[in-house]
Amino acid sequence: MRGEDILNVLLDVEWVVGSFVADSAGQLLLHQMPPEFGEQELARTTVRLASIVRCAELCELGVEQCAFSLNRYQLSMMRFRGGFLCVMVEAPVNRRALDMATRIAVESLPQLVDSLHVGSAAPDEVPAPRTAPSLEGEGECNPDRPLAEPVREAEPGLAPIFEAGVEQIASNGNGAEPALASEKDDAL
Amino acid sequence: MRVSGRGMLLAARGEECERLANAAAFIHNQAKLIAADLGRHGRTAVHLKGGGLSLLVVKSEVNDIAAALGSTERLRSLLRKVGLG
Numbered sequence: 564m565r566g567e568d569i570l571n572v573l574l575d576v577e578w579v580v581g582s583f584v585a586d587s588a589g590q591l592l593l594h595q596m597p598p599e600f601g602e603q604e605l606a607r608t609t610v611r612l613a614s615i616v617r618c619a620e621l622c623e624l625g626v627e628q629c630a631f632s633l634n635r636y637q638l639s640m641m642r643f644r645g646g647f648l649c650v651m652v653e654a655p656v657n658r659r660a661l662d663m664a665t666r667i668a669v670e671s672l673p674q675l676v677d678s679l680h681v682g683s684a685a686p687d688e689v690p691a692p693r694t695a696p697s698l699e700g701e702g703e704c705n706p707d708r709p710l711a712e713p714v715r716e717a718e719p720g721l722a723p724i725f726e727a728g729v730e731q732i733a734s735n736g737n738g739a740e741p742a743l744a745s746e747k748d749d750a751l
Numbered sequence: 752m753r754v755s756g757r758g759m760l761l762a763a764r765g766e767e768c769e770r771l772a773n774a775a776a777f778i779h780n781q782a783k784l785i786a787a788d789l790g791r792h793g794r795t796a797v798h799l800k801g802g803g804l805s806l807l808v809v810k811s812e813v814n815d816i817a818a819a820l821g822s823t824e825r826l827r828s829l830l831r832k833v834g835l836g
Binding site for chain 2: 599604607608611612614615621622624626627630632633637638654
């Protein structure tokens with residue numbers, strides 16, 4: 564399965580904006596994102612994601628998955644042997660379909676990452692990230708979806724995907740911490 | 752655990768709070784930069800999960816950083832509230 568085919572499985576899920584793949588060190592290997600996302604920005608993002616994973620590992624949390632809530636968007640990261648897959652979605656995405664598509668992609672990615680590394684001439688040489696060609700041409704990746712839209716303000720029914728929790732935490736501004744304490748978490 | 756934007760520990764409970772505060776401050780900063788690079792400015796929340804444990808880092812409305820580390824099951828309701836459950 565080619566990299567493009569693997570990432571297309573994800574793109575077929577409605578409300579998936581795009582996806583990208585990096586190796587364990589955070590080096591961007593492959594991406595299929597709308598043109599509004601520059602390669603440099605994606606490369607910086609994968610390096611930062613790798614550093615977040617390392618940070619958690621220093622706290623003895625072996626990270627398997629990571630999710631970022633970014634207004635109405637979410638960036639999900641899933642690790643696999645040799646790297647990690649990131650998928651950017653909009654809030655209404657069908658989680659079950661996305662989970663299955665992610666599992667299919669993650670199953671094929673270790674082999675692909677291995678082949679990309681075997682193909683590089685020297686171990687320290689940084690190969691240029693590959694762009695899945697199907698997103699290079701406008702309109703080829705499901706024209707029904709607003710891929711290049713700017714961030715929109717909250718819309719009715721979609722708006723505060725994490726507002727409630729933040730408000731609850733914000734209410735702790737006086738030093739008390741009822742919201743988190745009520746969760747009986749192990750360390751706060 | 753809550754930590755100010757400048758890294759001051761505001762409230763804490765449990766073991767390893769200092770280390771968790773450091774991690775939360777670092778992760779929050781990285782998340783902000785990721786959001787900016789991806790053109791998705793605004794309040795961010797991060798959920799790291801592995802081995803049945805979860806670490807949640809959220810920016811609160813009073814501009815400090817709240818973090819919780821614990822079993823994923825125990826944090827489930829909080830994760831749902833921040834849209835990451």
